Amino acid sequence: MTAPHPLVAQARRLADDLLAPHAEQVDQGEVPVGHLTEIRRSGLLGLQAPREYGGAAAPGAVFRETTEILAGACCSTWFVQTQHHTPVLTLAKGEGPVRERLLGRLASGELLSGVAYAHLRAFPRVPVRVTRERGGRRFDGKVPWYTGWGLNDVMLLAGVTDAGEALFAFADARDQPGLRASAPMRLAALTAARTVSLELDGLWLPEESVALCAPHDRWAAQDRLKTLNANPAVFGIAEAALGLLDEDTATPLRARLAEVRHQAYALIDEAAPHEHPEERLALRTRAYDVMQAATTAAVVTGGGRTMLLTHRAQRLAREGLFLLVQGQTRESRTAHLGALAR
Incomplete structure (x- = not known):
């Protein structure tokens, strides 16, 4: 078996040792500075930054896997740190004094x-x-x-x-x-x-x-491409919810999840970003369907206790609702509503 990328291992360590054990407490308060301090130290904030600026220049598959891990462990903490990657990529693709002033400091985690x-x-x-x-x-x-x-x-x-x-x-x-x-x-x-x-x-x-x-039209065309694909955080929430189910209930849902994930990621890796937009949107919607099935099953399994705000299944279900609208565009909304109406 191939060893995981070092940043995937870092994400898993943070998820298991810090984020997941405190996720219900964080959900009822706010993301602790200490969580973000550990993420700054981990190297994850430079995951997509160029090596010459201290980043890891990691491939897309590594970014997707770390997203799944962090989102599934504590979606609130993931959501704060995921904002960071757009500024990093913007500077990496740009030029001028702001790139030299900030890119290295963002890649190192000195700045969030x-x-x-x-x-x-x-x-x-x-x-x-x-x-x-x-x-x-x-x-x-x-x-x-x-x-x-x-x-x-x-x-x-x-x-x-x-x-x-x-x-x-x-x-x-x-x-x-x-x-x-x-x-x-x-x-x-x-x-x-x-x-x-x-x-x-x-x-x-x-x-x-x-x-x-x-x-604006040129920027919007590029932005549109990013919002066509399934969000890896959706798969992370689904995986976390599946972990709350017995094996008989989880097995068919896990198979559905694996199929959608494989197809969605294959399109990202193997096709040009502008190709197959309808298929990408359909897979995005199917990913939501599996996530909602998994979080609903977790709520049903937990029974009346899941109405407590401190219950993990209830938190995951609410986080799943959030992901339905996060990064939503008119195009993705129309595709999702069309699928729901069928």
Whole structure:
């Protein structure tokens, strides 16, 4: 048997020794700084970063496996740290002073980054507008969702320019002139991840903080490709739920899960990102179906005790509901609703 990638082994160790044993407690509170300290030390934050900046440049299969492990152990902690990988990849593909200033520090885990860009998917509505001011960029508007407030060091903030460009820039993740956060939201799941909204009223960032500026339609085309595929976190939640079942109940569900996972990952690895969009969306929906079957079976198995907020099956079921809408686009929603109506 081939030894697992070192970062897969690290993820498994963190999951077994730290995340899973405390997941119900975290779910009822907030992601501890100590959890994130261990993730910073583990090397997982540099998983996709280039080697020349201290990262691991790990293949996609390793990223998927670590995602499954961490999400299945403690979805709230996974969700905070998973925000970090988009800023890393944005800098890795870009150039300019912000890359040299931040990429190595993000890859090492010295800095933890969040993201504030999902609102770009509302275009042509523009929740956040970017204009030029004093040799830099001014941000005005509202970011509806920002995860990891009080836990992240920096954020990758996006808005739309008057020229219709999607512009991304790094800012400190703290209250400051022109940026004010709401109180953390109470959510049905993942309240522990400290999600807030951000009010932007003249937040000024220097030009050197800009990481990406591209026509919105070009950015959206690339973003769309990422949201076609099944989310590995869905498989992680499903696996965790299956672990709560007896073997007779788990076996057929485990076979369904393995089949969908194999097909979804084969498409990612073997086909170009723009190929087979309908099949990718169908597999995304089938992954949700298996996850919901597994979490429902875990709730049924646990009986009335699963209505306690501290019960593992109940937490997994709520986390599964969260994943149904996380990263959702109009296209993925339409495909999912169409499948449910059949």
